[in-house]
Amino acid sequence: MGYNARFKVWRGDNTDGDLEDFTVEVNEGEVVLDVIHRLQATQTPDLAVRWNCKAGKCGSCSAEINGRPRLLCMTRMSAFAEDEVVSVTPLRAFPVVKDLVTDVSFNYEKARQVPAFAPPPELALGEYRMDQLDVERSQEFRKCIECFLCQDTCHVVRDHEENKESFAGPRFFIRLAELDMHPLDVRDRTREAQETHGLGMCNITKCCTEVCPEHIKITDNAIIPMKERVVDTRYDPLVWLGNKIPRRSGAAASRSLHSGDVTTAEAQARGRLRQKPTDTTALTTLQQALHGQGRFADAAGASRSRVEHAGRVRTARQGALAAHAWELLCAVESGQLDLDGVEDEIATTLQQAQRLTSTGTVLAGTHALHHLVHGRLAEAAEHAREAIVWDRDRATRADDLVTLSEGLAGLGESEEAASALAESQSLWPDNPRLAGVRSNLDDMNVHGRPTPAASVDEG
């Protein structure tokens, strides 16, 4: 019945860490948390993991198993083949405290920003009357065990520290929906959701619903109904773009913006920077607007300032460093900068970013491009493949696929390279990187699909 399983468990703290290999006994009916406990009892007594109930009720034991956000106590070992290596890593969206334990204080801060239920003052104790049908809608959301797996998986904040400030995340969208649908709550929660909690940044990918261990229909029953009720809200494009745009691929949001908006955003950002040259939000917008125009070298200039002014908050620094490394690499790739001139800067930036990153895989896509510009094609392809497994958001995946395609093309695998390129184009047709790399690929006889007209996405 029992067998020995191979595990890779991430061990380390907020400065450094790595996956460690273990071979450990597994018995019938066990869950991953049992295995972690056995490791503690027999091999690594100080392996840090959070847990309380071991029954899927408290939401403490959240981590990533083979890269998927899961509860350790509700993931049975029978879900894996006996010869499969099982990896257990900390939640990727939050800073590591130690080993599998992350600092989830972000969520508690967000919780405090949602105004509480305001009781109708005229009702005395025991006088509340509510219909079961009416309370049921909110009850669904109150099943939430605050495991924060949805927060971890949501691409708006996963790997995008810069979005955390203005985006409360799916867990708090259901909290807002719950209050909105509470038969006796009178506040306008929908507008609050849109205006102060970043509901508009959600583009309904449904990843949150997929990981929820309580099977709460976060998107269908909370987010979409709230979005439908938001009407006629106009946005400052600067704020909008700043909020929307993901870390590496500054122009992802330009899928849904006219190209004029990228330049407007650039102009507005520059305007703000004249008043306050250290404004990191404006610097981020500027960098992303430039990236969107394919001006990677200029974007790298902006990201360099971002790093200078990022301050000491770990997550903000990590975001700035990662973005900077990425811009430098894109500039080198497209021939806008000379590798020899910036290689030292790339190497140190990447190293520092890596040190602040919770799991080894967050920067895999960036490492892939780094290998590529050095001509290490096999390594580039390998890292790109790894990145594709982890990166969920469309633009980031699209970028990883571009890198993969170039690596494979260089290795002579034209067919696979072409299909990677085609997939990348379909995910993100007007990725500014494509313009630069297409001629390289053409030289090597790798053709993706003919570029369709930029599709306008709802966002």
Add this chain to the structure above:
Amino acid sequence: MTEIERHSYDVVVIGAGGAGLRAAIEARLLGKRTAIVCKSLFGKAHTVMAEGGAAAAMGNVNSKDNWQVHFRDTNRGGKFLNNWRMTELHAKEAPDRVWELETYGALFDRTPDGRISQRNFGGHEYPRLAHVGDRTGLEIIRTLQQQIVSLQQDDLRDHRDAEGMIKVFAETTITSLLKDGDRMSGAVGYTRENGTFVVFEAPAVILATGGIGKSYKVTSNSWEYTGDGHALAMKAGATLLNMEFVQFHPTGMVWPPSVKGILVTESVRGDGGVLKNSEGKRFMFDYVPAVFRKQYAETEEEADGWYDDPSGNRRPPELLPRDEVARAINSEVKAGRGSPSGGVFLDIASRLPAESIRKKLPSMYHQFTELADVDITAQPMEVGPTCHYVMGGVEVDPDTAAAVVPGLFAAGEVSGGMHGSNRLGGNSLSDLLVFGRRAGEGASAYVDALGSARPAVTDLDVEDAHRAAEAPLTTSGGENPYAIHADLQQTMNDLVGIIRTASELEEALGRLEELKARVKKVSVVGNKVFNPGWHLALDLPNMIIVSECIARSALMREESRGGHTRDDFPAMSAEWRKVNLVCRPAGDGVEVTRQPLLPMPPELLSLFDREELNKYMTDEELAILPPETEREKSPEMSQVNSEETKA
């Protein structure tokens, strides 16, 4: 000395379960600067696991219910060893405490006319448990958590500081209490995230640390349940009451082995589920004890009729108090009529349509499909007893929750007296709310009375506490704490379990002595940051001392009652009913003494039939009872009472 963080508060609440949070809310509402300290993240305390509901005689489903009936059920369930005053306060105040949660935003399931719905539970005469499906504890924790956040939002608005009046110190473990002379002066602990030591200077300390289940191998309890509060209280000079009474919940999961002990809520039986042995027989009919015969059905027809017509039929025996059901299951398994994995069958599949099972018992449905590959709408569950709740705890004054040490208060599972020898399901959640609030109030009044004469913390005491906590890290080559823990759990499971005998209890005490010696030499690797080995090493002495309390008291009490069954003294004794057993520290162990139980005043005694009292009381007690009068059974009386409750 390494760096130590210092905080000063009016009230420090140790524990963020239902009791701790309700206490903190009250203290804050009374203007006290309040700290909440807990071992886990905010919102994860053990209370989150409670399933079935909170008992409160609101009379929403059956208008005959009132506080007197609830009071009677509670004392009956505890076999008259309860602190009568606590049960009285509890029964009277529980409805308001539940209704109050609605004003904080809780959403309980509703009756057709829109009130809070109430469900049947073992030992409760009428449907009484306010509930939300089978996740009531989660609702209560989240509601209280959000109420604290709401108070913080008020403080932010009014004083520009969200955490100025009430602050949560999550993942911070208290390792010692501090005293100035004979009064409390604060507490010391460490924060897991960074290993920093923290001193809380405070004249009033409220213990709300929950229970002790992690000393047992098979338990429904979470990792937090290491008896810290019980041990801290005793070390500070407080007394523990009736520690021999440990509740084994009759229905825990038995398969697969790794989930053995996880709770299967009593609501399964409350909603119609029945227990069967391997022969398919509903065996509970054979186990109705004499004291309960009047209230329970004798045939399956009558039992089944009760769900729809409770006034025309008596209750099914599956709904006997937990101690009775747990013992019955134990006997069936011992007699060879158990299920394949050593439990019995709990069948709801053949009793309710699949759709209503999923609706009424969603967590159970989920738990069994995910963890055991069992579809409870199609197959019976396998269940067996699991260590669930400790009735024993810190001896407190019922009205203020004050322990015998000035400045120390206790509420919730860590306190003793309320539940007597056996707790009724649903009475804990309401206990948390009622006495949590009272502890917050008691502590605030105590602080007010002190005026400026505040006790002081001495550096020497802090240093001692600090050194003791670091000892396992500085010792090397000693014992592995996990191994000691496993041995402790095995000992308690084998020798101090449901059925006890003098010889086994003596053997257990011998083994506990060995464990005590071993734990002194425990050593752990790693540093102070989030180190589970170190944490366990600090928990172990608490678990061992609490286990000793249980074993010693169990050895002394030579009768069987509620959560204490002696194979060598199988009968309930009227003499022992008058006795509380009290634990105090002695040397590096525990001393147990007898203390008379406070007699129930006549007006409350008169709520019971003489016939019933005859089964529990000594002849001398019965002789001085006032003559029987017409009393409680008259319908007018019930009505008057329910009017009173509403007022």
